[in-house]
Amino acid sequence: MPNTKVLPLLDPAAGGSAAAPCCPPLTERPLDAGEAETAARMFKALGDPVRLRLFSAVASHEGGEACVCDISDVGVSQPTVSHHLKKLREAGLLTSERRGTWVYYRVEPSVLAAMGQILTGRPAAAA
């Protein structure tokens, strides 16, 4: 099971895969403890340079997905790459799927839009 545990960062009650942020925009009102905990998990996942490069590599790869072997050249050992990809998966930012010999990662739809909306307060365009 490649996807061990995906945290519920998006409100599933919003129907389909629409961007439903976990929290109001930061400028709307002070976040409470629970909202802050949830949102901080997402930002924290992108708060490491290696993870940010891996995420960007997947997000910008043709077809919207990338094999681990395509993105492993970030200057750290292979176990470390695997470790960071797991963190991104657990944060709900990436999903993974094994196809034959290789494992492909892709960006969880609507996560980018949701995070953008928390920051800017603007509903992001449909992905």
Added chain:
Amino acid sequence: MPNTKVLPLLDPAAGGSAAAPCCPPLTERPLDAGEAETAARMFKALGDPVRLRLFSAVASHEGGEACVCDISDVGVSQPTVSHHLKKLREAGLLTSERRGTWVYYRVEPSVLAAMGQILTGRPAAAA
């Protein structure tokens, strides 16, 4: 000197305080090491629940600024609040100014727009 060191997260060569992101959108191309280092600093600063609450409290406060005493009720000691506000300052997300007895914090203009653009790829509206 309240502002000990503000990291240059925005490109000052863009004229004025316009939103000039340090990096291309994550979906455009893989970030290089330097870009990832810079962008990760911003996300990391918001990757702590206490810091996120403090930032949100300042960002949503009337007048766009808040005294430390207005936002200190986040469940940690006052030195810890000060520590986190310093981190947010050093990350370039907040500025501070002493006026008489109190110290006021405000959100660095265009930072929210810049981060949003990195995520969504869309130029954010003027704040």
Added chain:
DNA sequence: GGTCTATGTCGACCGCCGTCGAAGCAGATG
């Protein structure tokens, strides 16, 4: 089955970071 490649997991090391109490500093006020 045996082996080879691609990933993930384990265990250990170590530095970073969030936390606190105590002390220091800056203005205000008397």
Added chain:
DNA sequence: CATCTGCTTCGACGGCGGTCGACATAGACC
């Protein structure tokens, strides 16, 4: 000057987390 309040800095503690080498696992292929 003395003192009080608001905030920052200091020093210490403890745990989280990034990193690696070694090992385990999953398919592919012979």
